[in-house]
Ligand SMILES: Nc1ncnc2c1ncn2[C@@H]1O[C@H](COP(=O)(O)O)[C@@H](O)[C@H]1OP(=O)(O)O
């Protein structure tokens with residue numbers, strides 16, 4: 001049975017759209033000291049923090065009882081060394097929150113010219129993302145900028161939001177400011193939002209006008225073998241790309257892989273640009289985070305695809321902030337997925353040094 005979730009969907013699309021407008025405008029203004037390196041060596045920018053502040057502010061107003069598992073936290077911004085960064089983040093978040101309402105938005109969501117927030121309110125909003133997750137109840141999960149490295153390069157990144165209920169992803173929304181609206185026309189207009197409610201299909205709308213445009217339903221087409229290619233990370237530290245080459249050979253895939261940062265890969269898969277999402281761990285013990293896969297997985301499933309790990313098991317969103325021990329991620333259309341899983345397992349058996 002499909003849950004209705006019409007209100008959640010509307011709010012989530014509006015929140016993601018605002019955050020996309022914010023992050024694309026930040027990109028054009030970003031200066032060097034506005035990016036810092038986190039303890040895990042990954043970058044975080046004023047864009048990540050301010051986008052999390054905006055989305056969490058909206059969620060707190062609309063669904064005050066729902067906890068949020070968000071990637072960022074405000075600890076560094078509460079220390080004196082973070083004050084310059086903090087002030088910039090507050091300014092950006094408030095500019096975004098106080099922007100004029102567009103069709104589909106409501107002032108009671110905490111948006112519009114009268115809704116400016118104090119420093120403490122916005123830092124607390126960021127920290128509302130510190131929920132530990134778990135297997136029961138409702139929770140949102142947010143990646144305010146997924147693919148920060150892609151964002152910094154001016155390439156693909158995504159604003160990613162999902163609603164998880166009793167460990168099942170029920171709603172996913174992904175905003176891709178730099179993704180071409182039509183995958184077959186890469187130099188055409190850019191900026192799309194993808195969304196899916198479980199049981200209701202997967203859709204794409206333009207970022208510029210998500211509420212008054214008729215949504216386009218997306219689904220994974222049956223692609224002939226010679227048209228399959230792999231969608232994979234840009235960053236070698238994130239996934240074992242040499243393994244992907246062996247899998248491609250095993251599958252008889254001759255097309256070059258498409259390298260793309262962020263969950264934009266799941267969006268590309270969902271609308272048939274590509275065919276296989278493949279992410280094999282690099283052996284560093286990194287655990288995948290729920291916000292990096294929750295919206296993408298429901299989107300692909302609603303587009304007619306299958307998402308599993310390399311054992312063929314579904315991803316478990318009920319273990320906390322991470323997906324637990326990392327067995328990688330395989331996504332593909334229903335017809336292709338069994339072949340990819342078999343190829344992955346064959347390469348694991350035959351090239352254990354790669355697996
Ligand atoms: N060592 C790592 N291994 C795997 N994924 C990582 C690692 N470090 C960061 N990530 C996250 O991987 C995702 C990017 O994946 P991809 O390589 O598919 O673009 C991002 O969510 C990124 O976080 P972030 O959201 O901070 O950018």
Ligand SMILES: [Mg+2]
Pocket residue numbers: 042043044071148
């Ligand atoms: Mg990050």
Ligand SMILES: [Mg+2]
Pocket residue numbers: 143145146147291292
């Ligand atoms: Mg991410």
Ligand SMILES: [Mg+2]
Pocket residue numbers: 048071143144145146147148
């Ligand atoms: Mg991120």
